[in-house]
Amino acid sequence: MNKGKQNKKAINNKIGNKKKKHVKFKRVKKVQFKGEKKILIKKSENSQILKKTHKKRKFSTAYKKKEYEKKLQKQENEYVNLKNQLENENFDDNIHCVFAMKNNIDCINPKSKEILQELNLQEKFKGVLLVNNKENMEKLFLVKPYVCYGYLKKYNCYNLLEKKLYLKDNEEIKRCDSNKIIEKLFGNEGINSFPLFCEYIFECKNNADNIMKEYIIPFDFSFLKNSTTFDFLQFKNDLVGFMKDEINDVLEKII
Secondary structure, three states: OHHHHHHHHHHHHHHHHHHHHHHHHHHHHHOOOOOHHHHHHHHHHHHHHHHHHHOOOOOOOHHHHHHHHHHHHHHHHHHHHHHHHHOOOOOOOOOOEEEEEEOOOOOOOHHHHHHHHHOOOOOOOEEEEEEOOHHHHHHHHHOHHHEEEEEOOHHHHHHHHHHHOEEEEOOEEEEOOOHHHHHHHHHHHOOOOHHHHHHHHHOOOOOHHHHHHHOEOOEEOHHHHOOOOOOHHHOOOOOOEEEEOOHHHHHHHHO
């Protein structure tokens, strides 16, 4: 009899515990905070970025790990050297429209990667336009092992915009195929046609640097990733660092 009572007690306790847990779960589920959705979305986005940035790299062999560490150390030393050289570096005071493109060299140094991200040059063979102000030129100098850049000639600037221009319109990416989108996005700057837009960008007028960074989608030359589709021997020099006017020779071959 005692055993039967004990068993019944144990069963009742289990049922009681289950009920408590069930009630507790339902109660938590019903709780909603104001603005919780926004906070959670922002948090998840940030955590994803952090995961991408700080994710520990896994290696299949000890040799690969050692080679990676050696490469990272080399790139970190290179970055420190460039930062020291930057103190004595003088940049052209004359205004120029700069074309910069990410080359095929892998960047694993976090500080260099951060600058490439700021310049919208994370992806291989994506290109951007910039004004040669001090801030932009210093950033390009610090990541010059991973990019090529130089001053655009008027013809090449216009040709690039005519053939490769995509613009950001709020959350949409649109091919620039008429004057309407130009007037819609930049009418407040007095730009209402494609020719005026090209002139504004090439001459680096007023708000040109902001337009280049916020509205112009990086130019896509990803076909260069496949060496079978393009003969790199056409270039006189490697696609590394400041090429000044020679960047125009590169553009003429790849546009």
